[in-house]
Amino acid sequence: MAAITQVKPITGVPPHLSASAAPQDPAFYQNPYPFYARQHASHPAFFWEEYGHWCFADFKSVSALLRDKRFGRDILHVASREEVGLPEPKPHVTDFDLTEKFSLLNLEAPAHTRLRTLVNRAFVSRQVEQLRPRIRQLAHEIIDGFEGAESVDLIKAFAAPIPAIVIAEMIGLPAEMAPQLLNWSNRMVTMYMYNVTRETELDANRAAAEFTAYLRDMIAERRKAPREDLLTHMLTTDRDGDVLSDDEVISTAILLLNAGHEATVHTTGNGVKSILESGLDSQSLFATPEQAERTVEECLRFDAPLHLFTRYALMDTEVDGIALRKGDVIGLMLGAANRDPARFAHADRFDPFRTDGANVSFGAGIHFCIGAPLARIELQEAMGVLFERLPTLRIVEPPRYGNVYHFHGLERLMVGWR
Numbered sequence: 360m361a362a363i364t365q366v367k368p369i370t371g372v373p374p375h376l377s378a379s380a381a382p383q384d385p386a387f388y389q390n391p392y393p394f395y396a397r398q399h400a401s402h403p404a405f406f407w408e409e410y411g412h413w414c415f416a417d418f419k420s421v422s423a424l425l426r427d428k429r430f431g432r433d434i435l436h437v438a439s440r441e442e443v444g445l446p447e448p449k450p451h452v453t454d455f456d457l458t459e460k461f462s463l464l465n466l467e468a469p470a471h472t473r474l475r476t477l478v479n480r481a482f483v484s485r486q487v488e489q490l491r492p493r494i495r496q497l498a499h500e501i502i503d504g505f506e507g508a509e510s511v512d513l514i515k516a517f518a519a520p521i522p523a524i525v526i527a528e529m530i531g532l533p534a535e536m537a538p539q540l541l542n543w544s545n546r547m548v549t550m551y552m553y554n555v556t557r558e559t560e561l562d563a564n565r566a567a568a569e570f571t572a573y574l575r576d577m578i579a580e581r582r583k584a585p586r587e588d589l590l591t592h593m594l595t596t597d598r599d600g601d602v603l604s605d606d607e608v609i610s611t612a613i614l615l616l617n618a619g620h621e622a623t624v625h626t627t628g629n630g631v632k633s634i635l636e637s638g639l640d641s642q643s644l645f646a647t648p649e650q651a652e653r654t655v656e657e658c659l660r661f662d663a664p665l666h667l668f669t670r671y672a673l674m675d676t677e678v679d680g681i682a683l684r685k686g687d688v689i690g691l692m693l694g695a696a697n698r699d700p701a702r703f704a705h706a707d708r709f710d711p712f713r714t715d716g717a718n719v720s721f722g723a724g725i726h727f728c729i730g731a732p733l734a735r736i737e738l739q740e741a742m743g744v745l746f747e748r749l750p751t752l753r754i755v756e757p758p759r760y761g762n763v764y765h766f767h768g769l770e771r772l773m774v775g776w777r
């Protein structure tokens with residue numbers, strides 16, 4: 360979901376404002392926090408050499424720039440590809456590109472406002488609140504399946520299936536399809552990695568074509584027999600006569616499955632790790648709904664699942680004395696902003712009782728995560744059931760993060776309970 364854009368290097372950066380950290384270096388992505396602490400202490404706005412663009416690590420700037428209309432996730436509504444040096448679309452990934460064309464994440468106002476308004480109703484808190492019992496039921500069923508086992512990989516066995524089934528059912532796709540949907544989704548998101556090969560691109564395109572064909576069939580079924588699900592809602596919702604096209608519905612359904620899955624899985628893994636490593640009494644952290652909310656917010660703050668998002672400057676402009684040209688990319692460091700000592704007391708301490716305010720793990724501004732209410736409920740219920748059922752849960756193997764810096768999540772989390 361978080362494509363990192365590499366841009367042409369900018370010359371003339373004062374050396375003291377330039378910093379180096381290789382995103383593909385295991386020592387860095389296993390623990391990026393010492394680098395963040397150094398930048399907070401020296402220059403929270405700095406030129407990140409490996410990415411070749413300016414980045415912002417402090418909470419105030421990240422929060423403000425996410426809301427700043429001078430910047431956008433897309434640039435092609437105000438500039439041509441040639442003007443900003445973007446490559447032409449590749450003919451062998453047209454199916455993939457079509458699924459991206461109407462993605463909320465690739466649109467800016469007014470196209471974004473229209474699509475988001477039409478989709479948003481399904482995600483407001485009072486709608487997703489109704490899903491709490493189903494999420495608890497899923498968590499219980501999975502833990503029932505641990506009977507007789509000594510240890511499990513919590514990512515694969517617990518964290519991954521819950522959000523996949525919940526979003527599939529919400530859209531109106533059968534839970535049994537969840538593994539296939541994840542297969543398509545995982546193959547498609549490889550397009551956001553570094554140095555993507557042609558093979559990978561072809562495979563991602565095949566996955567996009569298969570996923571699209573499947574959704575077209577489901578759309579045809581819903582047109583014949585509408586149901587109480589998000590797919591039907593997207594097909595029939597209308598605002599002053601304006602309705603979504605099939606391509607828009609397909610893009611949105613795929614985005615919801617892709618975006619709605621990975622970050623929630625990673626937050627579950629990172630959160631369970633933070634709680635177990637803190638040595639705090641895990642059950643008491645979910646003892647009341649209010650405390651469960653606070654605990655989940657602290658999990659999101661302390662070890663965010665998505666660390667870096669980019670924006671384009673939509674015009675020639677300046678931030679903190681840094682001159683930016685139209686089309687320049689900036690990096691907004693969510694994971695670093697959440698650890699800003701100027702914003703959070705004892706920022707490097709996991710403290711689920713803290714009351715010092717909101718984090719930026721779900722972003723801010725017009726692209727603020729549409730699934731935040733759903734993700735929060737999934738995390739509160741799934742982790743609550745986990746610690747209620749397995750109060751002696753412990754980590755049995757040193758956890759390791761996966762090798763993609765901006766998706767900050769564990770490869771596996773081996774836990775035992777005996």
Ligand code: HEM
Binds near residue numbers: 425614
């Ligand atoms: C802990 C879990 C999650 C985290 C940390 C997270 C984080 C984010 C962030 C940071 C953004 C904004 C990106 C930007 O500004 O460039 C975003 C956008 C989005 N998220 Fe999430 N997300 C999570 C779960 C979900 C879920 C469960 C869904 C849907 C079921 C979802 C759907 C979306 C969509 C559709 C967008 C694009 C919104 C727009 O552009 O208007 N996310 N998410």
